[in-house]
Amino acid sequence: MFGGLNAAGSGLAADQVWMRLVGTNLANANDATMAGARPYRALEPVMQASFGQSGLANGVAVTRVVASAAPPGMVYAPGVRGANAQGYVAGSNVNLSVQMVDLLAAGRAYQANAAAFQAAKAEDQAAVQI
DSSP: OOHHHHHHHHHHHHHHHHHHHHHHHHHTTTOBOOTTSOOOOOEEEEEEEEEOTTSSEEEEEEEEEEEOOSOOOEEEOTTSTTOOTTSEEEBOOOOHHHHHHHHHHHHHHHHHHHHHHHHHHHHHHHHHHO
16 A cells, blocks of 8 residues: 555665765865875665565665776876876866756756655545545
8 A cells, every 4th residue: 555655765865866966076076185085986776676565666775886887087286295297286086067967966856856746645544535
C-alpha cells in the first residue's frame, strides 16, 4: 500500500544528497592548494535502485559518494607560494557549468519526486476511504 510513498520518499532523499553535494562542490570550486597537497575533487553521488522482497524496484538509494577523476584545474600564478616549478597552482576540478546543470537536474528530480509523493498520498487516502 505504501510502495509509491516509499519510492518517492527515497527519491526525495537521494535528490537532497545530490543537491547537498553540488553545494559543497560550488563552495570549494575556487580552492587552491599548496605544492604537493591534493586539490579539492568534486564529489558525485552513486545512486542505485533498491529492491523489495518481491524483487521489484521500490526506490533509490545513494550507495556511496565518489571523488571525480577529472584532472585538477591548473592556474598560472608564478611567484605565488605553492606554485610548482612552471608557475602553476593546482586548483579544484570543479566545473561550474557542470555543477549548475547538476543542480538544475537535481532540483527537477526533487520536484518530480515531490509530485509523485503527493499523488501516491492522495491515492492511498482514496483507498482508505473505500
